[in-house]
Amino acid sequence: xxxxxxxxxxxxxxxxxxxxxxxxxxxxxxxxxxxxxxxxxxxxxxxxxxxxxxxxxxxxxxxxxxxxxxxxxxxxxxxxxxxxxxxxxxxxxxxxxxxxxxxxxxxxxxxxxxxxxxxxxxxxxxxxxxxxxxxxxxxxxxxxxxxxxxxxxxxxxxxxxxxxxxxxxxxxxxxxxxxxxxxxxxxxxxxxxxxxxxxxxxxxxxxxxxxxxxxxxxxxxxxxxxxxxxxxxxxxxxxxxxxxxxxxxxxxxxxxxxxxxxxxxxxxxxxxxxxxxxxxxxxxxxxxxxxxxxxxxxxxxxxxxxxxxxxxxxxxxxxxxxxxxxxxxxxxxxxxxxxxxxxxxxxxxxxxxxxxxxxxxxxxxxxxxxxxxxxxxxxxxxxxxxxxxxxxxxxxxxxxxxxxxxxxxxxxx
Numbered sequence: 511x512x513x514x515x516x517x518x519x520x521x522x523x524x525x526x527x528x529x530x531x532x533x534x535x536x537x538x539x540x541x542x543x544x545x546x547x548x549x550x551x552x553x554x555x556x557x558x559x560x561x562x563x564x565x566x567x568x569x570x571x572x573x574x575x576x577x578x579x580x581x582x583x584x585x586x587x588x589x590x591x592x593x594x595x596x597x598x599x600x601x602x603x604x605x606x607x608x609x610x611x612x613x614x615x616x617x618x619x620x621x622x623x624x625x626x627x628x629x630x631x632x633x634x635x636x637x638x639x640x641x642x643x644x645x646x647x648x649x650x651x652x653x654x655x656x657x658x659x660x661x662x663x664x665x666x667x668x669x670x671x672x673x674x675x676x677x678x679x680x681x682x683x684x685x686x687x688x689x690x691x692x693x694x695x696x697x698x699x700x701x702x703x704x705x706x707x708x709x710x711x712x713x714x715x716x717x718x719x720x721x722x723x724x725x726x727x728x729x730x731x732x733x734x735x736x737x738x739x740x741x742x743x744x745x746x747x748x749x750x751x752x753x754x755x756x757x758x759x760x761x762x763x764x765x766x767x768x769x770x771x772x773x774x775x776x777x778x779x780x781x782x783x784x785x786x787x788x789x790x791x792x793x794x795x796x797x798x799x800x801x802x803x804x805x806x807x808x809x810x811x812x813x814x815x816x817x818x819x820x821x822x823x824x825x826x827x828x829x830x831x832x833x834x835x836x837x838x839x840x841x842x843x844x845x846x847x848x849x850x851x852x853x854x855x856x857x858x859x860x861x862x863x864x865x866x867x868x869x870x871x872x873x874x875x876x877x878x879x880x881x882x883x884x885x886x887x888x889x890x891x892x893x894x895x896x897x898x899x900x901x902x903x904x905x906x907x908x909x910x911x912x913x914x915x916x917x918x919x920x921x922x923x
Contacts, residue, residue: 518792518800518888519672526659526677529688530713531555533654535857536665542594542632548664549643549651552709554620558753560586560627565746571598572608580624584718586751587621589709590628590647593666593694598744607640614644615763616653629707631746632668633693634890653819663692666707666725669917670694670793676785680778682771684759687714687741691782695790708733708748708789710782712895715754716836717765724767724776725750732783735792735815735905738824750779791906795817796913799831800906804893808901813850815903816912820848821892828910831890835883838866838922847895861885
């Protein structure tokens with residue numbers, strides 16, 4: 511974990527309300543990091559529904575495989591997360607570690623192993639000694655409290671420089687429900703799920719199939735629209751848990767995804783997802799600037815997103831932004847290499863509100879002074895219009911600095 515906090519870190523954290531039916535505990539097992547917590551345990555009251563979205567990597571971690579096996583049951587009683595070791599590319603030893611952890615977690619929560627969910631984050635390829643923390647789970651489950659959301663976010667950090675939390679309150683019917691979320695991620699962040707860990711809980715009484723639909727749709731414009739370095743992790747896990755405790759306060763059970771009472775909840779959930787996703791971008795390893803890339807006028811929304819990602823993932827674009835250089839030539843390069851429909855002489859490019867290129871050449875009114883002043887900000891917007899159709903997309907990234915190389919060059923040491 512880096513010691514210097516990102517300049518884009520939040521100035522303050524929201525007060526995280528209680529999500530009835532969720533209890534949290536953290537512990538320090540010394541898996542990799544000394545003098546800090548590295549184990550998170552969350553318990554859920556009986557009847558909690560679960561939904562999840564996971565990495566599309568062809569080399570998934572053992573915990574991802576465990577979660578995929580259990581998810582069809584749609585029920586959760588306990589979540590255990592460790593940081594410092596990803597338990598990925600660890601072969602038979604990796605599966606043994608998840609089996610040991612799940613058995614200890616099931617004992618701690620007094621539940622079946624198919625109601626246990628696991629996640630690990632950290633170094634790939636190093637065997638995880640589950641014995642470092644499985645003996646802690648029983649006591650952690652007994653000590654678990656309702657309010658430790660910020661502590662939960664801190665326990666799952668790796669190269670993150672700050673914990674990431676978000677919250678929302680919304681009504682379902684006449685009853686108010688809470689949505690709380692945490693995330694971790696700073697490097698190896700590219701959309702294909704979300705390259706990070708994130709756990710969201712609500713007290714809303716929503717059935718697992720509906721939760722799954724909400725989550726699967728919600729990741730598109732949020733976690734699957736952020737990239738730090740174009741690298742998709744082995745361990746990406748995003749899970750949503752619904753305890754149903756608001757039923758006692760008069761919230762209706764939602765079992766139909768077309769239920770009109772879901773509208774406000776869906777919008778609030780997407781706000782939480784977007785907040786967490788942008789916090790991950792703003793903590794990109796070595797980042798000094800948040801970058802929003804919008805592509806309009808594409809042949810399709812899919813085409814627009816692929817072009818936006820080509821721009822956002824370009825090391826040349828990202829280093830130009832780090833150097834505060836409005837180098838639209840690098841944006842032109844990224845559009846051209848994306849392999850999507852584009853016509854040079856229809857292309858227009860903006861940095862913020864400043865149009866720097868128009869119809870295939872430098873804008874006649876281009877001002878180097880105005881552009882340079884804009885690039886000094888810590889939030890940069892790049893917009894490209896292709897002039898071909900109605901497809902549009904927005905993705906978020908960060909700049910690429912020397913610190914990114916330093917952090918990743920030293921990661922295993």
